[in-house]
Amino acid sequence: NAGVTQTPKFRVLKTGQSMTLLCAQDMNHEYMYWYRQDPGMGLRLIHYSVGEGTTAKGEVPDGYNVSRLKKQNFLLGLESAAPSQTSVYFCASSYSFQRGSYNEQFFGPGTRLTVL
Amino acid sequence: GQNIDQPTEMTATEGAIVQINCTYQTSGFNGLFWYQQHAGEAPTFLSYNVLDGLEEKGRFSSFLSRSKGYSYLLLKELQMKDSASYLCAVRVLTGNQFYFGTGTSLTVIP
Helix, strand or coil: CCCEEEECCEEEECCCCCEEEEEEECCCCCEEEEEEEECCCEEEEEEEECCCCCCEECCCCCCCEEECCCCCEEEEEECCCCHHHCEEEEEEEECCCCCCCCCCCEECCCEEEEEC | CCEEECCCEEEEECCCCEEEEEEEECCCEEEEEEEEECCCCCCEEEEEECCCEEEEECCEEEEEECCCCEEEEEECCCCHHHCEEEEEEEEECHHHCEEECCCEEEEEEC
């Protein structure tokens, strides 16, 4: 049981390049989330998904796109990277409702992205 | 919108007790969570409150007052490994979304 995994762990991009971050979970969670974490800003929600084939915008969605083609995977795309997108990106997942559970979010290990 | 406030930094002595406060203003409140995050690592779940009162879990306790929009995390018998950032998060009804505070960086000194 790997929990939530993220690929890659580190990446350096040049301004204007594109990339996709992959998140995978093996806990059969319905909900998945992408956050960014910046010093002094805390965790901010970029996009989230309440089920396969669905996505919704969070607090800071501009410059990012997402897809959830399979229940266990949630992809975050940067079409044209900017230095302002330098950050640590965390994926998380949770049940929608599970009796006896707090339905807390479980986090992946993070992806450290630098855009030059 | 959502507004969650917690102190930026705290320092406490090994073996002591420390209380980390969190105040919030949210719509659609559906629970308050505390997470621990060591430097360079992912946040991990510590505690959960949805009703008013105190929840105890070993050395950690968390309190909630919904009418005051206030919570605290109490850490007893502090250990050096408790040096970490502690994140207060409010869950709302829509999409099981969590809104996080900026975190309180706790340093435990000998």
